[in-house]
Amino acid sequence: MERDGIAEEERPKVVEVDLIDRYDRRDQDLDYERTEGDKGSRKIKKIDSFYVETGQLKSNPNHSSNQNLAWVMILKLAIQSIGVVYGDLGTSPLYVMPGIFPDGIKHEDDILGALSLIFYSIILIGLIKYVFIVLSANDNGDGGTFALYSLMCRYAKASLTPNQQAEDKEISNYRLEVPNRRLRRASAMKSLLENSKAAKYLLLFVTMLGTAMVIGDGILTPCISVLSAVGGIREAAHSLGDDQIMWISVVILILLFQVQRFGTDKVGYSFAPVLSIWFLCIGLIGIYNFAKHDSGVIRAVNPLHIIRYFMRNKKEAWISLGGVILCLTGSEALFADLGHFNILSIRLSSCLLVFPSIILAYFGQAAYLRKNTQDVARAFYSSIPKPVYWPMFVIAVMAAIIASQSLISAAFAIVKQSVALGCFPRVKVVHTSSKHEGQIYIPEVNTLLMLACVGVTLGFKTTLQLGNAYGIAVAFVFTITSTFLVIVMIMIWKTNILLIILYVVTIGLAEYVFLTSVLYKFVDGGYVPLVFAAMMVIVMFVWNYGYRRKYEYELKNKVSREALITITSNISIQRLPGIALFYTELVQGISPIFTQYVANVPALHSVLVFVSIKSLPISKVPLEERFVFRKVEPGIYRCVGRYGYRDAKMEQEFFEKVLINRLKDFILNDALYDVPPAANGRGEASDHGIVVFSEEDVQREIGLVEEAIKIGGIVYLMGESEVIASSGSGLAKMVVINYLYNSLKRCVRQQEEVFNIPHKWLLKVGMTYEV
Structure with missing residues (x-):
């Protein structure tokens, strides 16, 4: 059969792509402009988000983090959560009453006032706030201070590091409903x-402070x-x-x-039966004491006893709130450990x-x-019936150990x-489980926590006095979470203003009153978590500041596409067989370290891939969406x-296998669209918006990659940058960059250790950044 004078079998194989359909699916990358004098044609303008610092694109409807699970699985998760989430909250009856009455009980009715405070604190903060409100403010199923921060950074560009890309919003876990602009x-x-910028810094500082306080819980809880x-x-x-x-x-x-190195979550799961027995026992003992000694304490349900308690004791009642808040220790763990379970499983185990x-206890x-x-x-051990004292003592020690495990794991x-x-x-x-990425162990942090706990x-x-310190850490975490929650209510949920005001004047106000009470005990041990938090925030801020200034320097001095092509086209630069992965933190453009490398080593491999490892403000990125490629030239x-x-x-x-496979997929399916029609003679525009590409060119490019792997294998190139403050910088900046940041950088693990890059195939080149 012949067509246009050419036998069909003699025609070159082509790949035909309908650009109109492609434009619809990739409208974030292609922009169309009609040229003057050409009414029927389009001029295609390529927008490369690898060079554009931010991108605008239409995001898809909100991606729900809740998965429909079978009831059997939900019940299983609810049982498992008992061994991981509630250890700290469940052991609070061991020390709350002594914390409220450190000098003894002066009036019999003070017990009713204290019990009423405990009851309504648990209902308002533990149950209503955390179980029914905060759990809903999760980040695709993950909770905690940084989860809230990352959630806000996705709805508003609040991150201080300018590494946002248009493609990020196309990740399935990233898609969000844009806030309705009509709502002021x-x-x-x-x-x-x-x-x-001040708001961004404040948001980051508060996030760091909340994180430091939660880590402080990991020290004080054990x-x-x-x-x-x-x-x-x-x-x-x-x-x-x-x-x-x-x-x-x-x-x-000690x-x-x-035992942390074996996986704390495994220990938590295995001890779920122990904590279940613990909760049942303290509940039954509570019923026994209620029936035997004074069932009249049920009157504490009347909140008037709180008012009478304050009228009777005045300042002492306010100070005693530092002991009352201890009944809520571990409430934040309900939210922080959400990623291991799901909302319904935690709500079931909490409420049932x-x-x-705990209330019965x-x-x-x-x-x-x-x-x-x-x-x-x-109070706790004295109220235990004598026949069951020793069994309860053993269970209490085991429950205390499990409570410590959960907070250390959260840290x-x-x-x-x-x-x-x-x-x-x-x-x-170190990931201690191949099935659950949440089960991790960090040797350096474990050692520091152990030394701090022993100290x-x-x-x-x-x-x-330890209770005074503990109370400050708990109160700070509560107020920070509530502050972030109000932002989420306003910006993301768009909650009715009356409900927001109701939350602020009830739960929010109660938490700030608790905070004022525990701060009163600053001298009596309360300073410990604040000193620790201050040290942690300084370390975190110094590292983040140095990291951002280094990134901004690379962004400002990045190698342009034209300069890169000029360098690689230089005939004096020898080309070696193999694939070189050049690691850089910069995601928009090429790191300036590349020019330093070429100046010192005038040789490049046949295939060069500039690899940037980027962390997104989401919990997980699906493996099939892990890599984004762009082509400079074949x-x-x-x-x-x-x-x-x-x-x-x-x-x-x-990692190598996945990256190379994705690269070949990119060349076959996507690289063609990075080349405008009729560019370099590899494509030609035809009728109805069709571009025809030669399959031979595609196969030749894939063959280049496969040959490079076969002959030369994969080598790694990495920049080793030293960051110093530029001349004329202020004293504070010089101290932070030249001494604090560089000291931290020398003490921590290097990039090749973090990414497990084999030293045998690694070449590093150094460069000094004046920021």
């Missing part, structure tokens, strides 16, 4: 975060939980003093941190077991203390999020590898 509050809040649990042995061995209890606790803490048991303790006010210092997760978003020095992250335990010895490509803050870095061999 949402638009005003969004505009404030986007246009005010101390106070273990000390309180071990202290119960005095009921049977009165001769033991504070020093003996302290050293027993130190030994348990052993506790040694955890909160009813407090009512039982109050009933016992109405008849035995002298036992307030050891690991938060540090990993901070590292991924450029707010914490690079550390080694705090040796310094305080008892739980009284054999030279740019690639951004995108990770969420909960994604595990791939093993190097698997």
Whole structure:
């Protein structure tokens, strides 16, 4: 068969692509302009987001993080969550009453006032705020301070690092409903975060402060939980003093941190039955004490007892709020550990077991203390019926250990999020499970937490002053979460203003009153979490500041496409067989270190891929959406590898395999569209918007990649940049950059260690950045 005088079988194979359909699907990359004098034609203008700092594109409807799970799976997750989420919250009855009445009970009705405060604090903050409101403010199923921050950074361009790209919004987990511009509050809040640099800095600072306070919980929770649990042995061995209890606790803490390397979540799952028994036991003991001693404590449900308590005790009542807030310790864990489960599973376990048991335990303790006010210092163990004392002591110690596990695990997760978003020095992250990326272990953080826990335990010895320190950490986390939640309500949920005001004047106001109370005890141990948080925030801010200034320098001095082509076309530069992966943090353009490399090593490999590893403000990036490629010319490509803050870095061999496969897919399916019609003779425009490309050119380019792998393999090129303050910089900037940032940079793991790059195939070139 012949067509246009040419035999069909003799015609070259072509790839035909309907550009109209392609434009519809990739409208973020292509812009069309009609040329004057050519009414029927289009001039195609290519917008390369690898060079554009920000992109505008239409995002798809909100991607829901909730997955429809079978009820069997939801119940299983609910049971497992008991062993991971509620340890800290469940062991609070060990130390709350002594914290409220450190000097003893002066009036019998004060017990009713304290119980009423406990009851309504749990209902308002623990149940209504966290279980029914905050859990809904998740980031694609992940919770915690950084999850809220990343959520806000996606709705408003609040990130200080200018590495946003149009392609980011095309990731399935990224898609959000754009705030309705007709709603003034949402638009005003969004505009404030986007246009005010001070607001961006404040948002980042508050995020860092909240993160530091949660990590502080990871230090204080093991101390106070273990000390309180071990202290119960005095009921049977009165001769033991504070020093003996302290050293027993130190030994348990050291052993506790040694087992972290095996995976804390596994331990949590395996001990879910223990905590389930714990909750059932404290609930049943509470019912027993309620029935035996004084069922009249049910009157504490009347909030008038709170007013009478304050009228009777005035300033002392306000100070005692620092003990009341301890009943809420671990509430933040409901949100921080959400990524391991789902919302419904946590709500089920909270409402059916955890909160009813805790409330019954407090009512039982109050009933016992109405008849035995002298036992307030050891209210929990004194209220246990004698026949079950020893079994409850063993269960209490085990529950305290599990409570510590969950907060330490949460600290690991938060540090990993901070590292991924450029707010914490690079550390080694060990994934202890191949199935659950949330199960991680960070050796450096584990060692620091252990030393801090032992130091705090040796310094305080008892739980009284330790409770003051703990209360400040808890109160700060509550107020920061509420502040972020109000922003989410205004900007993202667009909640009715009356409901926002109701939240602020009830839950928000109560939390700030708690905060004022615990700050009063600053001298009596309350300074510990604030000092620790200040140190953590300084480290995080210095690292983030240096990281951003380094990135901004590279962005300002990036190598243009034209300069890159000129360099690679230089005949004096030798071309070697193989694929070179040039690692850089810059995602828009080519790092200036490349010119330094060529000046020192005048040789380039046959295939050159500039690889940028980028962390997005989302929890996970699907593997099929991991890489974004652009072509400079055949054999030279740019690639951004995108990770969420909960994604595990791939093993190097698997990373290479996936990257090369995606590169060949890109050449076959997408690279053609990076070349305008009729460019370089490889494409020609035909009727009806059809561009015809020779399949031989495509196969030749793929063959170049395959031959490079076969003959030369893969080598790694990496820049080693030293950052110094430019001449004329202020003293503060010079201290931060030249001393603090560079000192941190020398102490932490280098990039090749983080990405597991084999030293045998690694070549590094150095360059000094004056920022």
